[in-house]
Amino acid sequence: MEASLGIDIGSISTKGVILDNDNNILASTYLWTEGNPIKAVKKVLKDLERQIDKDVKVTSVGTTGSARKLIGTMLGATSIKNEITAHAIGTLSKYPNIKTILEIGGQDSKIILLDNGIVTDYAMNTLCAAGTGSFLSSQAKRLGLNVEDFGKIALTSKNPTNIAARCTVFAESDLVHKIQMGYKRNDIIAGLCYSVASNYLNNVGKGKKIEGPIIFQGGVSKNIGVKKAFEDLLHEDIIVDENGHLMGAIGSAILARKTGIKKEFNFKVKDANFETSGIECKGCPNHCEIIVVKKDDKILDSWGNRCDKGALKVKEQ
């Protein structure tokens, strides 16, 4: 049986799926990137290989997420695509009538608007990562809680505390202040969830017409407190799919299959030794930083150079 592999390597978590030709999930995995995408992907491959039968042959590989290029090079992927395209395709495969996709990940957040199954508009957060997953997890640490429990605790609050939402630094000092004032913990946590949702709608969703059906995905969608905050703010029901975190990976697997290029994928790749190094090209005052990926001491690919001088520099090495 032919199948396709999709991997979504985000800043915080790495997701992988194997799909058959009818988009059924044969295997899936979800684990922390922990600042080492290569190691995370090796773990993902190991986990996926364990879940599938012997007769399944992976013939196409797609990657997405912030480390898509690195991992795409490593796995010889047929499709290396941005997160917007991958998420939209993945979601459409399950919800063809969806109109709005809200996505909050570890370091970026995005909104995708669709009309009749075609993406018409999108937006991503600009300069800063305020109101994303990393903000929630750092605040959880401050409160001495697991971020996974945030949602449940938030739901117990009847009177969420108001917390400044514009900027992470402001929110943090506001939060400390509210703790010291003696506000209830569950109210503060619910307030944090509200601040994430309203920050998102004010920044990313600014000026966008948000229409139902709405789906909420990305790591933060696992937090029911934020989901409830969105429902209250938008006055609409919000779908959270149990596989919501996998949508990017599903999308990239579909995109890889759609390229039509078939190349058998060997899981042995996970045993190879991959190494990345950065070299600074001194050919001109730009000092481009070039990333070189090596597989078993052979150069696979390199990028980051603005001009051809950089490529020569890599060859010299």
Next chain:
Amino acid sequence: MKIGLPKALLYYYYAPLWKAFFDELNVKYIESSDTTSKTLLLGKEKSIDEACLALKIYLGHIRELKDKCDYILVPRIFSLKKTEQVCTNFNCIYDLVRNTFKDIKILNYNIDVKRHYTEKNAFIKIGKELGFSIIESRNAYKKAKEIEKTYYLQEEKKAKVALKTNKTKILLLGHPYILKDNLIGKSIINYLEKNNISIIYSCQIPRDLIEFNCSKISTKIHFTMNKEEVAAFNYFKDKVDGTIILTAFPCGPDSLANEMIIRKRKKHPTLLLTFEDLTNNTAVITRLESFLDMLKGGIHL
């Protein structure tokens, strides 16, 4: 004697005029080289945190030119039209440079139409400082103005050619000193060209159509230089497939004008890219790539 022209900010508006004027008077000039990361680094050391990216780059160019020429041309522009104003950077740049670099000689000209300091008078004053008579300077200015006019006509023609192709067409909107800068706009242009896209620049709008097209979007914009962008959006939006707005952080006039464009764009695909300090451009490439995917309804099952 040699005049230094820093290749940043107003250079991208006035270079044809300046160069033609000096050519006419037989005065030698040198331009600073294209912006690199080093230019930005040099500029950053001399600027305060509130300066925008373009101003930091400008100061870097001044440092590069400092020891290579006798004068550096640093204009002060307060107003170009009676009821309008320009970015405060252009108001203060002369004083800013003079106070930051004590040891350089600045060739200055002052344009403040509200107080009757016209461009022509400004050039006569430059001529005087360099030892030319009023008549010599005035004639040189007249000729330079003609050359500037043909330059803009050529730019219009380039836009017409770019619009005629069958390729996907994108309007690149922003201040010319952002769009054409080697460090900021160039990376975007290179990426778009690699993806076989025909680029139209906002500064290629015919000069005489700016007022009319701007008024179609808003009659109340009082930043002269942003009028060009707002007008270009109105003029080109039906002729292109999408618009990419480039802006440097933090740009005051842009924060008003870009917001206006985004609110009035209706369904026209528009992407806003804000640049701060540039150490890696992966985030920018992600946004560009998805924008190109989306054009013409490209993302569907």
